[in-house]
Amino acid sequence: MAISKKYSRTYHYTFSPGTTNNDRIHHHYWDYLQQWDTIVHTEKLDGENTCLNQHGVFARSHAATTIHPWANYLKEKWHFIKNDLDNLEVFGENLYAIHSIRYEALEQHFYVFAVRQNDQWLSWEDVKFYADLLDFPVVPEIEIPFSPIEKKFQSSLIKEAQQRSKFQSIDADTQQACNMEGIVSRNAESFHINNFSSNVFKYVRAQHVKTDIHWRRNWKRAPLIWEHAPKNK
Numbered sequence: 001m002a003i004s005k006k007y008s009r010t011y012h013y014t015f016s017p018g019t020t021n022n023d024r025i026h027h028h029y030w031d032y033l034q035q036w037d038t039i040v041h042t043e044k045l046d047g048e049n050t051c052l053n054q055h056g057v058f059a060r061s062h063a064a065t066t067i068h069p070w071a072n073y074l075k076e077k078w079h080f081i082k083n084d085l086d087n088l089e090v091f092g093e094n095l096y097a098i099h100s101i102r103y104e105a106l107e108q109h110f111y112v113f114a115v116r117q118n119d120q121w122l123s124w125e126d127v128k129f130y131a132d133l134l135d136f137p138v139v140p141e142i143e144i145p146f147s148p149i150e151k152k153f154q155s156s157l158i159k160e161a162q163q164r165s166k167f168q169s170i171d172a173d174t175q176q177a178c179n180m181e182g183i184v185s186r187n188a189e190s191f192h193i194n195n196f197s198s199n200v201f202k203y204v205r206a207q208h209v210k211t212d213i214h215w216r217r218n219w220k221r222a223p224l225i226w227e228h229a230p231k232n233k
Helices: 029-033 069-085 124-133 150-161 193-198
Strands: 039-044 048-053 056-058 088-094 101-103 110-117 169-171 182-187 200-204
Touching: 029 150, 039 200, 048 069, 056 069, 069 088, 088 124, 110 124, 150 182, 150 200
Parallel strands: none
Antiparallel strands: 039 182, 048 056, 048 088, 088 110, 101 169, 182 200
């Protein structure tokens, strides 16, 4: 029996090129977007979806705490904050291990993107409040002006998604600069967990996963920005 519920499955935009056979697409996303008072767009980072709650640190499975070595630093942090979490569950991207994208300008290894309290996903303002309270950064926000014309909205989002990450993304395979993994759009207000699929959508780049079955055997720690050797001028 799971100790807590996993992060809800995020549906893709219809124009997201990074879908696979296991992904779900929301064909009525436009109807919902127009109902939101405020849309928040954030960068989708290439790491491991990780949850911290009063019971421990969880990755893919919420039946037991994670045993991945790249989450050990979060377990140390959890020991300091566990008594403050109560019924809060903090979800973030764990970037300690390099996946398909290597980031050249990481300031930290864990970036919060959502907070759940009981059966409610908290508003974006509350997410930022609790992240700051617990001394975590949030994922980068992306400014995309909303257009009442669907095609213009799509074009603006695609254009932004073709930019490099705020943290200077490098393709871990080719070692060349690459665009960010994607963009997540959410309703800025809070909403019930049962309504997640109509309040959060994502755009993911094509062929975004390049790791293979041997990835975990040979994983490498992502250096932080001040750990990089200075480049020759």
